[in-house]
């Protein structure tokens with residue numbers, strides 16, 4: 001078996017724990033001795049063992065000695081919440097390390113590889129690098145920008161409507177597509193809607209998957225703190241709810257809302273809710289991935305802030321019509337074609353009766 005064979009397994013291990021390890025990256029590791037897999041593991045949760053530790057623990061020290069370790073991310077070389085993996089590989093007398101992604105964390109970048117080489121371990125990098133980098137697009141983005149990686153989720157009819165002109169929207173996409181959305185809620189640290197969607201749908205924004213899943217922190221952009229006090233987000237206590245407002249939300253309403261369990265009011269320093277400021281605030285609060293579920297006004301503000309890193313679009317084979325029916329992106333939008341946002345399609349699939357398109361900004 002070649003290096004790709006074993007690295008594919010490590011990548012598969014890492015891909016299956018997406019959403020669990022935040023704010024850490026997902027990492028998979030496989031220990032191979034004389035062409036036989038003797039141990040494997042993934043990093044399961046921030047603060048717990050790294051992938052290499054789990055894999056070497058399964059292999060045992062005897063089999064690890066003289067082995068080749070395949071790992072999707074450069075072994076760490078610093079003391080974070082856990083001791084350095086590069087030291088562990090050296091102590092365990094590993095013969096060779098095959099690495100997919102180099103760690104962009106300034107604390108680690110290249111130091112882990114250097115440490116291994118100077119201890120006489122043969123290190124090869126770049127095997128399945130593209131694929132492994134995609135696994136950690138959120139982590140790499142956050143390490144670089146200290147702001148969350150933003151995924152915009154939209155759902156519309158064939159003619160681009162998100163509701164009828166009378167505001168009805170149940171349902172445009174089918175059960176399968178609506179369920180598919182929940183896997184993304186599980187994987188994200190936070191989910192964001194505008195106050196308009198709260199008024200229109202009284203959403204719960206929780207993760208409702210058959211096998212359970214993590215609820216993201218629910219964020220509402222609500223400049224004047226108009227949120228209805230009896231809405232699900234403030235009363236269901238299913239997950240934390242943070243409301244981001246302009247600088248002077250009404251004092252008595254703020255006191256009332258702030259007093260609710262699991263609810264925080266976060267006023268910005270400016271009158272208007274500026275997306276750049278929202279992202280920096282969320283980054284400071286440790287949000288590494290943000291799932292934006294609209295509505296049209298919020299979507300446009302993210303578009304204009306050039307803050308969209310990925311778009312998940314569900315299209316239902318339905319025609320709604322109506323020049324006043326709402327569409328995916330509202331506001332003024334761009335007047336000049338030269339300004340519009342261009343993307344490239346990364347995935348195209350069917351989900352039940354609907355189409356699903358995953359696209360990313362054109363490089």
Ligand SMILES: Nc1c(/N=C/[C@H](O)[C@H](O)[C@H](O)COP(=O)(O)O)[nH]c(=O)[nH]c1=O
Nearest residue numbers: 155169171172173201203204205206293
């Ligand atoms: N109307 C449709 C959608 N509507 C999505 C809404 O904007 C909002 O995200 C939901 O109301 C969230 O509600 P909850 O959290 O599940 O209680 N989204 C979809 O994917 N398909 C549709 O047909």
Ligand SMILES: Nc1c(N[C@@H]2O[C@H](COP(=O)(O)O)[C@@H](O)[C@H]2O)[nH]c(=O)[nH]c1=O
Nearest residue numbers: 027043050051075076080081082085105
């Ligand atoms: N999860 C992971 C790594 N994560 C690296 O270590 C940092 C977190 O360290 P700590 O706070 O100790 O968990 C994280 O920012 C990233 O640079 N490294 C690895 O060798 N293997 C792993 O499985």
Ligand SMILES: [Zn+2]
Nearest residue numbers: 050075076085
């Ligand atoms: Zn480590």
